[in-house]
Amino acid sequence: MNPLPCPQIEAGALARRYATIRAQSLALAAPLSEADAQVQSMPDVSPTKWHLAHVTWFFETFVLERHEKEFEPFHPRFRVLYNSYYNAVGQQHPRPQRGLVSRPSLAEVLAYRAQVDRRMAALLAAPHDLSVGALVELGLQHEQQHQELMLTDIKHVLSCNPLAPVYRPSWPLVSVAPLAAAWHACDGGLVEIGHRGADFAFDNEEPRHAEYLRPFALGNRLITHGEWADFVADGGYAEPRWWLAAGWDWVRQQRIEAPLYWQRDGHDWQSFTLHGLVPIDPHTPIVHVSYFEADAFARWSSAQHPWRGARLPTEAEWEHAASAQGAAAIAAGNFVESQALHPVPVARAGTGLQQLFGDAWEWTASSYLPYPGYHAWDGAVGEYNGKFMVNQTVLRGGSCATPRSHIRASYRNFFPADARWQFSGVRLARDLD
Numbered sequence: 001m002n003p004l005p006c007p008q009i010e011a012g013a014l015a016r017r018y019a020t021i022r023a024q025s026l027a028l029a030a031p032l033s034e035a036d037a038q039v040q041s042m043p044d045v046s047p048t049k050w051h052l053a054h055v056t057w058f059f060e061t062f063v064l065e066r067h068e069k070e071f072e073p074f075h076p077r078f079r080v081l082y083n084s085y086y087n088a089v090g091q092q093h094p095r096p097q098r099g100l101v102s103r104p105s106l107a108e109v110l111a112y113r114a115q116v117d118r119r120m121a122a123l124l125a126a127p128h129d130l131s132v133g134a135l136v137e138l139g140l141q142h143e144q145q146h147q148e149l150m151l152t153d154i155k156h157v158l159s160c161n162p163l164a165p166v167y168r169p170s171w172p173l174v175s176v177a178p179l180a181a182a183w184h185a186c187d188g189g190l191v192e193i194g195h196r197g198a199d200f201a202f203d204n205e206e207p208r209h210a211e212y213l214r215p216f217a218l219g220n221r222l223i224t225h226g227e228w229a230d231f232v233a234d235g236g237y238a239e240p241r242w243w244l245a246a247g248w249d250w251v252r253q254q255r256i257e258a259p260l261y262w263q264r265d266g267h268d269w270q271s272f273t274l275h276g277l278v279p280i281d282p283h284t285p286i287v288h289v290s291y292f293e294a295d296a297f298a299r300w301s302s303a304q305h306p307w308r309g310a311r312l313p314t315e316a317e318w319e320h321a322a323s324a325q326g327a328a329a330i331a332a333g334n335f336v337e338s339q340a341l342h343p344v345p346v347a348r349a350g351t352g353l354q355q356l357f358g359d360a361w362e363w364t365a366s367s368y369l370p371y372p373g374y375h376a377w378d379g380a381v382g383e384y385n386g387k388f389m390v391n392q393t394v395l396r397g398g399s400c401a402t403p404r405s406h407i408r409a410s411y412r413n414f415f416p417a418d419a420r421w422q423f424s425g426v427r428l429a430r431d432l433d
Contacts, residue, residue: 004134004377005200014133015124021140021147022117024403025052026110028150031167034106040099041160044421045153050082050098053109055143056116057082061089062381063135064119067128074112075104088380137200138381144406151274151341151401156421159261159272167274168341176345178224178283183217184353185432186321193319194371195410204385205410207373211316215432218313218321221346221354222362223297223426226282228289229269231297232258242299247292250418260288260420274341285343285360285425291393291417294363294426301428313429315366315394315412322356322397322409333358335404343400343425358402360425361395361413368392368414392416399423 009017029037029048037048046054057078065071073079081101083092093101104112123132151167158165194208195201237257240248250256261272262280269280289297294312302310313321322329334344335358343359369389376382392414398407401423415422 004131004138004381005198009133009137011124011128011133014136015121018120018124018136018140019117021143021403022113025055025143025147025150026113028147032154036154036157037106038099038102039157040096041153041157042421043096044419045156046095046098046149047101048150048154049106049109050101051146051150051153053078053104053112054082054084055139055146056109056113058142059120059136059139060116063132063139064116064123066135067132068119068123074115078112086380086383088383135381138384141200141202141406142384144403147336147403148399148401151336152422155261155272155274158274164272164277166276168339169275171275171278173281173284173340173342173344176283178226179221179346179354181227182220183430184220184321185217186213186215186317188213188215188432191316191320193316193323193410195408199408201408201410202385202412203377203382204368204370204374204389204412207371209372211320213314213317213320216313216317217430217432218317218353219428220352221427222285222343222360223301223428224282224345225271225280225284225286227301228259228286228297229280229282231300232269234300236296236300239300242296244292244295246417247290247296250290250292256293259286259293281345283345285345285355287343287360287399287423287425288420289363289424289426290420291363291415293420294424295365297426298428302430307430309430310428311430312363312365313427315364315396317429318362318364318396318427319409321353325353325356325409329353330357330404330407333398333404333407334400335398335407336401337404338400340400343423355427357397357407358404359400360397360423361399362397362427363424364394364396366394368394368412388414395422395424 029052032048040047080091081093083089154167158167190210190212192208192210195205196208236242237251243251263270270277271280298310298312302308334340346354376386395413
Protein backbone atom coordinates (compact mmCIF):
# COMPACT_ATOMS: atom_id res chain seq x y z
CA MET A 1 0.00 0.00 0.00
CA ASN A 2 1.22 3.50 -0.81
CA PRO A 3 -1.45 5.99 0.33
CA LEU A 4 -1.61 9.69 -0.34
CA PRO A 5 0.25 11.93 2.12
CA CYS A 6 -2.14 13.25 4.73
CA PRO A 7 -0.91 16.49 6.33
CA GLN A 8 -2.72 17.31 9.55
CA ILE A 9 -4.88 20.28 8.52
CA GLU A 10 -7.78 21.43 10.70
CA ALA A 11 -11.08 21.04 8.83
CA GLY A 12 -11.93 24.75 8.91
CA ALA A 13 -8.47 25.68 7.69
CA LEU A 14 -8.75 23.21 4.80
CA ALA A 15 -12.14 24.66 3.81
CA ARG A 16 -10.68 28.17 3.83
CA ARG A 17 -7.68 27.04 1.81
CA TYR A 18 -10.03 25.39 -0.67
CA ALA A 19 -12.07 28.58 -1.09
CA THR A 20 -8.96 30.75 -1.46
CA ILE A 21 -7.30 28.64 -4.14
CA ARG A 22 -10.50 28.17 -6.09
CA ALA A 23 -11.03 31.95 -6.07
CA GLN A 24 -7.50 32.50 -7.35
CA SER A 25 -8.29 30.48 -10.47
CA LEU A 26 -11.30 32.66 -11.20
CA ALA A 27 -9.20 35.79 -10.68
CA LEU A 28 -6.67 34.60 -13.25
CA ALA A 29 -9.45 34.00 -15.77
CA ALA A 30 -11.21 37.32 -15.07
CA PRO A 31 -9.30 39.45 -17.67
CA LEU A 32 -10.32 37.09 -20.48
CA SER A 33 -13.31 37.20 -22.81
CA GLU A 34 -15.39 34.15 -23.64
CA ALA A 35 -13.54 33.97 -26.97
CA ASP A 36 -10.14 34.16 -25.25
CA ALA A 37 -11.13 31.30 -22.95
CA GLN A 38 -12.11 29.08 -25.89
CA VAL A 39 -8.92 29.10 -27.99
CA GLN A 40 -6.41 26.26 -28.18
CA SER A 41 -3.34 27.46 -30.07
CA MET A 42 -1.41 24.16 -30.14
CA PRO A 43 -1.90 20.63 -28.75
CA ASP A 44 0.17 21.34 -25.61
CA VAL A 45 -2.04 24.33 -24.78
CA SER A 46 -5.48 23.89 -23.27
CA PRO A 47 -8.26 26.50 -23.36
CA THR A 48 -8.77 28.47 -20.15
CA LYS A 49 -12.34 27.18 -20.08
CA TRP A 50 -11.05 23.60 -20.11
CA HIS A 51 -8.65 24.29 -17.22
CA LEU A 52 -11.47 25.77 -15.12
CA ALA A 53 -13.65 22.73 -15.79
CA HIS A 54 -10.95 20.07 -15.46
CA VAL A 55 -9.82 21.08 -11.98
CA THR A 56 -13.49 21.04 -10.96
CA TRP A 57 -13.88 17.59 -12.50
CA PHE A 58 -11.00 16.46 -10.29
CA PHE A 59 -12.90 17.35 -7.11
CA GLU A 60 -16.17 15.95 -8.42
CA THR A 61 -14.60 12.67 -9.58
CA PHE A 62 -12.05 11.92 -6.88
CA VAL A 63 -13.72 13.47 -3.82
CA LEU A 64 -17.48 13.90 -4.24
CA GLU A 65 -18.11 10.72 -6.19
CA ARG A 66 -16.42 8.71 -3.45
CA HIS A 67 -17.58 10.52 -0.35
CA GLU A 68 -20.79 12.46 -1.04
CA LYS A 69 -24.02 10.76 -0.04
CA GLU A 70 -26.46 10.35 -2.92
CA PHE A 71 -23.85 11.59 -5.39
CA GLU A 72 -25.08 12.76 -8.79
CA PRO A 73 -22.76 14.30 -11.39
CA PHE A 74 -23.35 17.85 -12.58
CA HIS A 75 -23.39 16.48 -16.12
CA PRO A 76 -22.73 12.79 -16.86
CA ARG A 77 -20.74 13.51 -20.04
CA PHE A 78 -18.31 15.78 -18.21
CA ARG A 79 -16.69 12.59 -16.88
CA VAL A 80 -15.19 11.99 -20.34
CA LEU A 81 -15.02 15.57 -21.58
CA TYR A 82 -12.83 16.86 -18.73
CA ASN A 83 -10.81 13.73 -17.95
CA SER A 84 -7.21 14.56 -18.88
CA TYR A 85 -5.29 11.27 -18.81
CA TYR A 86 -6.72 9.05 -16.06
CA ASN A 87 -7.27 5.73 -17.80
CA ALA A 88 -8.54 4.16 -14.59
CA VAL A 89 -11.44 6.66 -14.63
CA GLY A 90 -12.37 5.92 -18.24
CA GLN A 91 -12.28 7.51 -21.66
CA GLN A 92 -10.94 11.00 -22.40
CA HIS A 93 -11.76 13.57 -25.04
CA PRO A 94 -8.71 13.90 -27.36
CA ARG A 95 -6.33 16.53 -26.02
CA PRO A 96 -5.66 18.26 -29.38
CA GLN A 97 -9.43 18.78 -29.82
CA ARG A 98 -10.18 20.59 -26.57
CA GLY A 99 -10.44 23.90 -28.40
CA LEU A 100 -13.21 22.52 -30.61
CA VAL A 101 -15.57 22.11 -27.66
CA SER A 102 -17.50 25.37 -27.88
CA ARG A 103 -20.18 24.11 -25.51
CA PRO A 104 -20.64 24.13 -22.58
CA SER A 105 -20.25 27.90 -22.53
CA LEU A 106 -17.95 29.69 -20.13
CA ALA A 107 -20.99 30.64 -18.07
CA GLU A 108 -21.98 26.98 -17.80
CA VAL A 109 -18.44 26.02 -16.75
CA LEU A 110 -18.57 28.69 -14.06
CA ALA A 111 -21.93 27.31 -12.92
CA TYR A 112 -20.32 23.85 -12.75
CA ARG A 113 -17.56 25.24 -10.56
CA ALA A 114 -20.03 27.02 -8.29
CA GLN A 115 -22.16 23.92 -7.79
CA VAL A 116 -19.18 21.70 -7.01
CA ASP A 117 -17.83 24.33 -4.63
CA ARG A 118 -21.12 24.38 -2.69
CA ARG A 119 -21.08 20.60 -2.44
CA MET A 120 -17.43 20.56 -1.38
CA ALA A 121 -18.14 23.18 1.30
CA ALA A 122 -20.90 20.98 2.69
CA LEU A 123 -18.66 17.91 2.64
CA LEU A 124 -15.82 19.68 4.42
CA ALA A 125 -18.19 21.14 7.03
CA ALA A 126 -19.42 17.67 8.01
CA PRO A 127 -17.33 15.06 9.85
CA HIS A 128 -15.09 13.22 7.38
CA ASP A 129 -12.18 10.81 7.50
CA LEU A 130 -8.55 11.65 6.82
CA SER A 131 -8.65 10.27 3.28
CA VAL A 132 -10.98 13.11 2.28
CA GLY A 133 -8.50 15.71 3.49
CA ALA A 134 -5.69 13.99 1.61
CA LEU A 135 -7.66 13.99 -1.65
CA VAL A 136 -8.71 17.61 -1.21
CA GLU A 137 -5.12 18.69 -0.63
CA LEU A 138 -4.03 16.80 -3.76
CA GLY A 139 -6.82 18.52 -5.68
CA LEU A 140 -5.67 21.93 -4.47
CA GLN A 141 -2.06 21.23 -5.42
CA HIS A 142 -3.36 20.06 -8.79
CA GLU A 143 -5.36 23.27 -9.21
CA GLN A 144 -2.28 25.37 -8.46
CA GLN A 145 -0.45 23.54 -11.24
CA HIS A 146 -3.27 24.44 -13.59
CA GLN A 147 -3.22 28.06 -12.45
CA GLU A 148 0.30 28.27 -13.82
CA LEU A 149 -0.80 26.49 -16.99
CA MET A 150 -3.65 28.94 -17.41
CA LEU A 151 -1.11 31.77 -17.60
CA THR A 152 1.42 30.03 -19.84
CA ASP A 153 -1.32 28.75 -22.13
CA ILE A 154 -3.15 32.06 -22.52
CA LYS A 155 0.20 33.74 -23.20
CA HIS A 156 0.71 31.38 -26.13
CA VAL A 157 -2.86 31.96 -27.31
CA LEU A 158 -2.54 35.75 -27.23
CA SER A 159 0.89 35.64 -28.90
CA CYS A 160 -0.73 34.13 -32.01
CA ASN A 161 -2.84 37.26 -32.47
CA PRO A 162 -1.12 39.86 -34.72
CA LEU A 163 -2.69 42.61 -32.60
CA ALA A 164 -0.44 41.51 -29.68
CA PRO A 165 -3.26 41.75 -27.13
CA VAL A 166 -2.48 42.46 -23.50
CA TYR A 167 -3.51 40.19 -20.63
CA ARG A 168 -2.50 42.69 -17.92
CA PRO A 169 -1.79 46.26 -19.06
CA SER A 170 0.70 47.51 -16.47
CA TRP A 171 4.37 46.76 -17.15
CA PRO A 172 5.97 45.98 -13.77
CA LEU A 173 9.65 46.27 -14.56
CA VAL A 174 12.06 49.10 -13.94
CA SER A 175 15.63 49.25 -15.18
CA VAL A 176 17.99 47.57 -12.72
CA ALA A 177 21.76 47.25 -13.05
CA PRO A 178 22.65 43.60 -13.50
CA LEU A 179 24.24 41.53 -10.76
CA ALA A 180 27.68 40.48 -11.98
CA ALA A 181 27.87 36.81 -12.89
CA ALA A 182 29.88 34.72 -10.45
CA TRP A 183 30.26 31.14 -9.30
CA HIS A 184 29.00 29.84 -5.98
CA ALA A 185 31.03 26.87 -4.78
CA CYS A 186 29.25 23.86 -3.25
CA ASP A 187 30.81 20.96 -1.41
CA GLY A 188 30.45 17.51 -2.83
CA GLY A 189 30.18 14.28 -0.94
CA LEU A 190 27.29 12.11 0.11
CA VAL A 191 24.09 14.18 0.33
CA GLU A 192 20.40 13.43 0.68
CA ILE A 193 17.70 14.70 -1.62
CA GLY A 194 13.97 14.14 -1.79
CA HIS A 195 11.09 15.28 0.35
CA ARG A 196 11.17 14.94 4.11
CA GLY A 197 8.68 15.93 6.76
CA ALA A 198 4.92 15.66 7.15
CA ASP A 199 3.92 18.38 4.68
CA PHE A 200 2.42 17.54 1.30
CA ALA A 201 4.66 16.32 -1.50
CA PHE A 202 3.99 14.48 -4.74
CA ASP A 203 4.96 10.83 -4.97
CA ASN A 204 7.77 11.62 -7.43
CA GLU A 205 9.60 13.59 -4.70
CA GLU A 206 10.08 10.46 -2.61
CA PRO A 207 11.68 8.52 -1.10
CA ARG A 208 14.46 10.64 0.32
CA HIS A 209 17.73 9.01 -0.62
CA ALA A 210 21.48 9.49 -0.83
CA GLU A 211 23.35 10.85 -3.84
CA TYR A 212 27.10 11.29 -4.22
CA LEU A 213 28.18 14.65 -5.65
CA ARG A 214 31.56 15.86 -6.77
CA PRO A 215 32.45 19.42 -5.70
CA PHE A 216 30.66 21.81 -8.05
CA ALA A 217 29.69 25.41 -8.54
CA LEU A 218 26.42 27.02 -9.58
CA GLY A 219 25.97 30.35 -11.29
CA ASN A 220 24.96 32.94 -8.71
CA ARG A 221 21.96 34.00 -10.83
CA LEU A 222 19.90 33.00 -13.83
CA ILE A 223 21.13 33.63 -17.38
CA THR A 224 19.70 36.89 -18.71
CA HIS A 225 18.06 38.05 -21.90
CA GLY A 226 21.17 40.11 -22.64
CA GLU A 227 23.46 37.11 -22.35
CA TRP A 228 21.13 35.13 -24.58
CA ALA A 229 21.13 37.95 -27.14
CA ASP A 230 24.92 37.55 -27.30
CA PHE A 231 24.44 33.84 -28.06
CA VAL A 232 21.99 34.72 -30.84
CA ALA A 233 24.26 37.43 -32.26
CA ASP A 234 27.19 35.00 -32.31
CA GLY A 235 25.21 32.66 -34.55
CA GLY A 236 24.39 30.20 -31.78
CA TYR A 237 21.30 28.90 -33.55
CA ALA A 238 23.25 28.36 -36.77
CA GLU A 239 26.29 26.51 -35.37
CA PRO A 240 25.75 22.73 -35.05
CA ARG A 241 28.73 22.15 -32.73
CA TRP A 242 26.78 23.58 -29.78
CA TRP A 243 23.79 21.31 -30.23
CA LEU A 244 22.83 17.78 -29.33
CA ALA A 245 21.98 15.79 -32.48
CA ALA A 246 18.27 15.75 -31.68
CA GLY A 247 18.42 19.45 -30.82
CA TRP A 248 20.08 20.34 -34.11
CA ASP A 249 17.43 18.38 -36.00
CA TRP A 250 14.77 20.30 -34.06
CA VAL A 251 16.37 23.69 -34.79
CA ARG A 252 16.51 22.97 -38.52
CA GLN A 253 13.09 21.36 -38.83
CA GLN A 254 11.34 24.09 -36.84
CA ARG A 255 13.55 26.90 -38.20
CA ILE A 256 14.32 28.12 -34.70
CA GLU A 257 16.38 31.32 -34.59
CA ALA A 258 15.69 32.71 -31.11
CA PRO A 259 13.70 31.96 -27.94
CA LEU A 260 9.95 31.64 -28.18
CA TYR A 261 8.14 35.01 -28.34
CA TRP A 262 11.20 36.94 -29.60
CA GLN A 263 10.52 39.12 -32.65
CA ARG A 264 12.85 41.29 -34.70
CA ASP A 265 12.37 45.05 -34.45
CA GLY A 266 14.91 46.31 -36.94
CA HIS A 267 18.28 45.40 -35.42
CA ASP A 268 16.78 44.92 -31.95
CA TRP A 269 14.62 42.25 -30.36
CA GLN A 270 11.18 42.51 -28.85
CA SER A 271 9.41 39.84 -26.84
CA PHE A 272 5.74 39.08 -26.39
CA THR A 273 4.75 39.08 -22.72
CA LEU A 274 1.51 38.96 -20.76
CA HIS A 275 1.83 42.76 -20.72
CA GLY A 276 2.08 42.95 -24.51
CA LEU A 277 4.98 43.27 -26.93
CA VAL A 278 8.01 44.95 -25.30
CA PRO A 279 11.73 45.37 -26.03
CA ILE A 280 13.75 42.65 -24.32
CA ASP A 281 15.25 43.82 -21.04
CA PRO A 282 18.87 42.57 -21.05
CA HIS A 283 18.92 42.22 -17.26
CA THR A 284 15.88 39.98 -16.83
CA PRO A 285 16.25 36.18 -16.76
CA ILE A 286 15.78 34.43 -20.06
CA VAL A 287 12.60 32.35 -20.33
CA HIS A 288 10.77 30.22 -22.90
CA VAL A 289 13.80 28.21 -23.96
CA SER A 290 13.82 24.45 -24.42
CA TYR A 291 16.21 21.95 -22.91
CA PHE A 292 17.86 21.75 -26.33
CA GLU A 293 18.48 25.50 -26.24
CA ALA A 294 19.61 25.49 -22.61
CA ASP A 295 22.15 22.76 -23.28
CA ALA A 296 23.42 24.50 -26.43
CA PHE A 297 23.83 27.78 -24.55
CA ALA A 298 25.85 26.03 -21.85
CA ARG A 299 28.22 24.56 -24.45
CA TRP A 300 28.58 27.92 -26.18
CA SER A 301 29.13 29.72 -22.87
CA SER A 302 31.80 27.22 -21.88
CA ALA A 303 33.73 27.98 -25.06
CA GLN A 304 33.63 31.74 -24.39
CA HIS A 305 35.45 31.62 -21.05
CA PRO A 306 38.87 30.41 -19.92
CA TRP A 307 37.47 28.26 -17.10
CA ARG A 308 35.52 26.11 -19.57
CA GLY A 309 33.30 23.26 -18.41
CA ALA A 310 29.99 25.13 -18.14
CA ARG A 311 27.00 22.79 -18.16
CA LEU A 312 23.53 22.43 -16.75
CA PRO A 313 23.30 21.30 -13.12
CA THR A 314 21.95 17.91 -12.15
CA GLU A 315 18.76 17.95 -10.13
CA ALA A 316 20.67 16.55 -7.13
CA GLU A 317 23.16 19.43 -7.31
CA TRP A 318 20.35 21.95 -7.62
CA GLU A 319 18.34 20.55 -4.68
CA HIS A 320 21.40 20.23 -2.46
CA ALA A 321 22.27 23.88 -3.05
CA ALA A 322 18.68 25.12 -2.81
CA SER A 323 17.94 23.25 0.42
CA ALA A 324 20.84 25.03 2.09
CA GLN A 325 19.19 28.40 1.35
CA GLY A 326 16.17 27.67 3.55
CA ALA A 327 12.64 29.05 3.48
CA ALA A 328 13.86 32.64 3.12
CA ALA A 329 14.88 31.95 -0.49
CA ILE A 330 11.32 30.93 -1.34
CA ALA A 331 9.88 33.94 0.48
CA ALA A 332 12.13 36.23 -1.58
CA GLY A 333 11.19 34.67 -4.92
CA ASN A 334 9.23 36.30 -7.72
CA PHE A 335 6.09 34.16 -7.89
CA VAL A 336 2.60 34.79 -9.27
CA GLU A 337 1.67 36.68 -6.08
CA SER A 338 4.03 39.51 -7.08
CA GLN A 339 1.81 40.04 -10.16
CA ALA A 340 4.86 40.75 -12.31
CA LEU A 341 4.00 37.75 -14.53
CA HIS A 342 7.49 38.10 -15.94
CA PRO A 343 10.97 37.32 -14.59
CA VAL A 344 12.63 40.27 -12.90
CA PRO A 345 16.28 41.26 -12.46
CA VAL A 346 18.13 40.51 -9.25
CA ALA A 347 17.03 43.33 -6.99
CA ARG A 348 19.82 43.13 -4.44
CA ALA A 349 23.57 42.65 -4.47
CA GLY A 350 23.96 39.34 -2.67
CA THR A 351 26.97 37.13 -2.29
CA GLY A 352 25.14 33.82 -2.41
CA LEU A 353 22.80 32.12 -4.82
CA GLN A 354 20.06 34.37 -6.18
CA GLN A 355 16.76 33.60 -7.96
CA LEU A 356 16.71 29.92 -6.97
CA PHE A 357 12.95 30.08 -6.51
CA GLY A 358 10.52 31.88 -8.78
CA ASP A 359 11.25 33.85 -11.97
CA ALA A 360 12.03 30.84 -14.19
CA TRP A 361 11.92 27.07 -14.01
CA GLU A 362 15.55 25.94 -14.30
CA TRP A 363 16.42 23.16 -16.70
CA THR A 364 18.63 20.47 -15.21
CA ALA A 365 20.70 17.79 -16.91
CA SER A 366 18.66 15.05 -15.22
CA SER A 367 16.19 12.79 -16.94
CA TYR A 368 12.86 12.47 -15.15
CA LEU A 369 13.16 9.03 -13.58
CA PRO A 370 11.91 7.37 -10.39
CA TYR A 371 13.99 7.73 -7.26
CA PRO A 372 15.39 4.48 -5.80
CA GLY A 373 12.53 2.75 -3.98
CA TYR A 374 9.82 4.85 -5.66
CA HIS A 375 6.22 3.65 -5.48
CA ALA A 376 3.29 5.43 -7.12
CA TRP A 377 0.22 6.27 -5.07
CA ASP A 378 -2.59 3.74 -4.90
CA GLY A 379 -5.59 3.96 -7.20
CA ALA A 380 -6.28 6.24 -10.13
CA VAL A 381 -4.25 9.11 -8.66
CA GLY A 382 -1.22 6.85 -9.08
CA GLU A 383 -1.32 7.91 -12.73
CA TYR A 384 -0.46 11.48 -11.68
CA ASN A 385 3.32 11.27 -12.12
CA GLY A 386 4.82 7.84 -12.54
CA LYS A 387 3.63 7.02 -16.04
CA PHE A 388 5.41 10.08 -17.45
CA MET A 389 8.87 8.91 -16.34
CA VAL A 390 10.27 8.54 -19.85
CA ASN A 391 11.60 11.06 -22.42
CA GLN A 392 11.22 13.98 -19.98
CA THR A 393 13.77 16.28 -18.34
CA VAL A 394 13.56 17.72 -14.82
CA LEU A 395 13.19 21.43 -14.07
CA ARG A 396 13.45 22.99 -10.62
CA GLY A 397 12.57 26.12 -8.68
CA GLY A 398 9.22 27.45 -9.91
CA SER A 399 8.54 30.52 -12.02
CA CYS A 400 6.88 33.92 -12.03
CA ALA A 401 3.61 32.10 -12.82
CA THR A 402 3.88 29.56 -9.96
CA PRO A 403 1.95 30.07 -6.69
CA ARG A 404 4.48 30.52 -3.87
CA SER A 405 2.76 28.06 -1.54
CA HIS A 406 3.04 25.37 -4.21
CA ILE A 407 6.85 25.21 -4.39
CA ARG A 408 9.56 23.58 -2.26
CA ALA A 409 13.18 22.54 -2.75
CA SER A 410 12.25 18.93 -3.54
CA TYR A 411 9.60 19.82 -6.18
CA ARG A 412 10.25 18.11 -9.54
CA ASN A 413 8.73 19.60 -12.68
CA PHE A 414 9.27 17.84 -16.00
CA PHE A 415 8.82 18.47 -19.72
CA PRO A 416 10.06 17.06 -23.04
CA ALA A 417 13.35 18.45 -24.37
CA ASP A 418 11.65 20.62 -27.02
CA ALA A 419 9.05 22.25 -24.72
CA ARG A 420 9.43 26.00 -24.31
CA TRP A 421 6.01 27.59 -23.81
CA GLN A 422 6.57 27.41 -20.05
CA PHE A 423 8.61 30.02 -18.17
CA SER A 424 11.72 27.85 -18.45
CA GLY A 425 15.22 29.31 -18.07
CA VAL A 426 18.85 28.51 -17.36
CA ARG A 427 21.35 28.48 -14.52
CA LEU A 428 24.83 27.18 -15.32
CA ALA A 429 26.96 24.80 -13.30
CA ARG A 430 30.52 23.47 -13.52
CA ASP A 431 32.79 20.96 -11.80
CA LEU A 432 35.39 22.20 -9.33
CA ASP A 433 37.86 19.32 -9.52
